[in-house]
Amino acid sequence: xxxxxxxxxxxxxxxxxxxxxxxxxxxxxxxxxxxxxxxxxxxxxxxxxxxxxxxxxxxxxxxxxxxxxxxxxxxxxxxxxxxxxxxxxxxxxxxxxxxxxxxxxxxxxx
Numbered sequence: 001x002x003x004x005x006x007x008x009x010x011x012x013x014x015x016x017x018x019x020x021x022x023x024x025x026x027x028x029x030x031x032x033x034x035x036x037x038x039x040x041x042x043x044x045x046x047x048x049x050x051x052x053x054x055x056x057x058x059x060x061x062x063x064x065x066x067x068x069x070x071x072x073x074x075x076x077x078x079x080x081x082x083x084x085x086x087x088x089x090x091x092x093x094x095x096x097x098x099x100x101x102x103x104x105x106x107x108x109x110x
Contacts, residue, residue: 026054029099031084039094040110042068051097053106058097072096072108079103 031051037044039060050061053072060068081098089095096107 026052028052029084031060031086031097033086035088036092037086037088037094038092039068039108040070044068044094058106058108070094070108070110072106074104075107077103077105081105 029051030048032048033044033046035046039058042060044060044067047062049067052059052061056071056073058070058072059066075096077098080101080103083098083100085098087095087098093110094108096105098105
């Protein structure tokens with residue numbers, strides 16, 4: 001009887017663990033890119049874009065058109081960012097996105 005109860009509890013916990021990410025709300029923010037940059041294989045011209053992050057996938061839109069997609073991960077920093085910003089490498093590749101007042105940043109895989 002105890003074994004049956006244990007397996008029911010284990011099955012319930014597994015179902016909850018699978019369902020929780022489905023309730024996660026995507027993160028969306030307008031970003032301004034001051035210089036030409038690359039995200040994945042896509043070239044981004046300077047201008048305003050809509051960034052949407054859902055799980056570990058980031059999508060960048062210009063108007064209603066998706067112009068870039070990339071994988072990444074959330075990381076925590078010790079101090080919150082003072083303002084929204086992009087960290088761009090010397091070759092123009094977008095490395096991470098920082099958000100004003102938040103200690104977590106989104107780091108791109110490429």
